[in-house]
Amino acid sequence: MAIDFTFPTEVEDVRLRVREFIEEEVKSKEDDGLWEADNRQKLIEVILKGRHKAKQAGLWMPHMPEEWGGMGLGPTAVAAVSSECAKTRLGSFILNCQAPDEGNMHTLLHFGTDEQKEKYLKGLCDGMQRSCFAMTEPEVAGSDPTLIQTHGVRDGDDWVINGHKWFISGARGANFAILIARTNADAEIPQERNTAFIVETNWDGWNIVRDVETMSGSHNHCEIKIENLRVPDKNILGRVGGGHELGQVRLGPARLAHCMRWIGQIELALDMMIERAKTRFSHGSLLSEKQGIQWLIADSGRELYAAKLMVLHAAYKIENKMDFKTEVSYAKHHVAQTLWNVIDRAVQVHGALGYSTDTPLSSMLAQARWARFADGADEIHQMRTAQMLLRAHDEKGSTRRATCALPI
Template sequence: MIDFELPDDVRALRAKVAAFIDEHVLPAEPQVGTRPFFDIVAELRVEARKQGLWAPFIPVEYGGMGLGPLANAVVQVEVGRSFTYLAAWAMNCMGPQDATMLTLAELGTPEQKERYLRPLVEAEKRICFSMTERAAGADATGMRTTAVRDGDTWVLNGEKWFSSGASYSDLALVMARTDEEGPRHRQFTTFLVELPNPGYRIVRDIPVMSEPFEPSFEGEGTMGHAEVRIENLVVPHENVIGEVGGGFATGQLRLGYGRLRHGMWSLAKAQAALDLAAARALERETFGKRVADRQGVQFMLADCAEQLYLSRLMIMHIAYRAERGLDLRQENSIAKNYIAHMLHNVVDTALQIHGSLGYTLDTPLAAWYVEARQQRLVDGPDEVHKWSIGRAVLKAYERHGTTASATGGDLF
């Protein structure tokens, strides 16, 4: 039997989260830019914690809701309806901090969790992830930042690029090369660094094409993408996350959740864009006829509906596999690529149906269009994922005489 119905407890949780967003978050969004952002967040957090809607994916023993992948996927699609990211901040599940917190929850020692995870869950501290380097780009195994053992400490030297949120963080997970000679995927280790630290210097926040939202008040910021210089950064051995040589796997664990979360939030944004497109098509008339009655426009909307449907199925299937501890690397790469393009296509279609109005800032579509472009780069660019997907297809055929296992064939 194949059952696509959500369990009763997950349905109830979804309704509770949706009500919180509808009744508290969305009415607060017009205030963004008119008063300090974190004053708004603080007020919403009081209500979120009162309702038990806090750190959805963090284990209960560390102060979170302890949700599994399926329940969290459903919650995150609702969270994604808040386009100033107020819902994510209110519930303490904002990216990219969420995936880094999850990494610490999964791989940290009991001592590390008590010392570092608890204040993160309590929203007393913030954390970032420093893996990407300018020269290496998407090739995590090409990073040149080094870590050399010196007794009970490690000394790190190198540079990092696009360390999102680093300028506002109290902690950083930093990946560095600890072995030049070992197997390629065992040459790296992840370290937890307390900030500020003179050895971890923010050079600048890199100007980007667009930030989807940045507060208006001086001295207050939510994100930024930092260029970092690491010079003689001393880290205690006890701050190794996972095991020495396990850094690549640590990074993939973190990126895996990030890719899935991007997909869940993209679903919400694409659905909102399609709703705007349908509303505009129904209300607008040209040459004596509703735009909605033109077959070409109906075809455009049909393409969007198809892509949204497939994206929902992908997200739910990946959540299903994650619930059961199954390997989801191939499925996650396929979904990451497909959903990034889906979001771009749906927002572009909605913008087109709005005509010149869509190109203005009188609707959110222009800002969403610019933001959607980054989804084809973050957590691995299209080409790297396609390369990985294609190799898996070939390996499947070599092993089994069919490519089915690399194309969802375990379903039937």
């Protein structure tokens, strides 16, 4: 039988090492107040100390090749490690595999010239620099990047860029941004309109307007005004007109990386739900003994199980250089929905305590809400998977190919 749902020993070993590290070195440092804007300095100190320990423990950048100082794990092993990391909010920062740097590292590795890698990728890998990815704009639907209005005009060996971005995660404190701008409004193929530029954030014309306040507070998702920003030709990442393609290459694995982290959060919420149900007594029995509560637990377990299978299958496809678009779309949609469902059920079982800020559930719920529209809204993934199902049926008279071509 070729189907084997166990990890090879070396992957299981690394997963357990990360679990132990998170349990012993990271969990105790986790304190909700740490993420308040006023505690930024303390947060940085905790991350830097943790990073030192992670490096010593050989748990640095699971997603990057060894020649760049990483652990050189494949996507399936990264899935295992990331969900362990995400049991705490600090975990991925300490192992230097946090969004958006993780996605930017992949992008630079894939598209960067040697000079760009030396100048920008190296600093990210050392953990001494940070970056952001600037695509979304307030004026047009982020779901459709062919509408981007920020535009670059060639001037000699430079490009002059003007525009407006928002929700740019990690922009404050980032050393550089990967900026997506329109460079050819008339391109025959709409997906050829945009180009990616590497922009150093201390260059004139890159102006942070504000940290956008969200339903869970301010978390360094910035609004940026771009005014006559001059970028040299050599800072084009990939090719002119290749911005859309670069976004897609970046987003596939980056979406899956989010799913991996969300699985860790789902597991945490389900454990909390069960722990509460096993200790709270009402109307003659524990909550865990009530059928209504068991249904919440059962539905959560079933959805989590499906989420894990989808993520592992998508990771397996990426690892084996197979087409993974359908799998990642199904996974992103399902895992984001499951994240929301399970945390919401955990809040329900905790009652007023779940609504308070005395447990991490309230901030987990607020964070979970964006999962359903960022990196491809539910409806976009539904649209894409429906298109793939329809196309498969048109071409083969069967949807089999678009249900991930599994052998059943």
